[in-house]
Amino acid sequence: MAVSSVKVEGLLGMITVKLQDDNFTKWSYQFQSVLRGYDLFEFFTGEYQCPSKYSVSTETGVTKEITTEYKEWVKKDLALLSLLIATLSDEAMDHIVGCKTSQEAWECLHERFASVSVVRVKQLKSEFHTIQKGTDSVDKCLLRLKAIRDQLVYAGEKITDNDFIIAAISGLPPEFEVIKTVILARDSCISLKDFRAQLLGAERYIESRMTNLTTSMFALCVQGESSHTQEGHGCFQNYEHGEGSNSQEFQGFNGGSGYIGNGGKNFHPQPRNNFNSNNRRYYGNNNHTRSF
Known part of the structure; x- marks a missing residue:
């Protein structure tokens, strides 16, 4: 077969996947697709056999002269082996250390990663x-x-x-x-x-539905915060008003305006602290004090 004249190093950029423990199928698919496109994968499968190393003479038989075909084949095969190595992770490379040909390396990888127990x-x-x-x-x-x-x-x-x-x-x-x-x-x-x-x-x-729901919830939260703010302001005003009324009533009580009772006489109560601490209740009848 005629070997493609493309430079092997130019193929490396086409193989973007590095072999890991869990992606042999993906890596193998890409690697084979690129190499088969240039008639080079036959080196890995053994279909393109290595030619004889020494030339043969009709007169003397096998000589010590190394054939040009053998040299070219070895050169191309080593280039393909280097290409294969460049697509491996460090862990995958450990399995092919010592392999001398691209076919030997491919078989080791296939045995390690493709064979599923x-x-x-x-x-x-x-x-x-x-x-x-x-x-x-x-x-x-x-x-x-x-x-x-x-x-x-x-x-x-x-x-x-x-x-x-x-x-x-x-x-x-x-x-x-x-x-x-x-x-x-x-x-x-x-x-x-x-x-x-x-x-x-x-x-x-x-x-889309979740986005609309989130937007609606956000709008409700903003509206709720605004309502609570207004209510809180109104309550604060009512509190101030109520507090002022209570203060006036308390001041009137301490100012001697008189305790209204059946007797109709002025009554001067004890200080508030004593009133609380002695647990006394005051009755308006006859302006007497009863303790219990």
């Missing part, structure tokens, strides 16, 4: 069916669910679009109850594109 498959299935939207947006929740589905599919599990929709609906909060009922009541299947569009529409409606 039975226990891991069970964990992924549990996460898939119990995922919750929480405070995330609809789009972010669907992307989380898709990432889990991709890992399960890569492990050989079959996840249909209907399975995906049911899992997504189960994780929606009560605010989406109406759209959940509408989708579940459908007689025909809904595409993932339409499903996402309906959820986004419901999300916008809920956000």
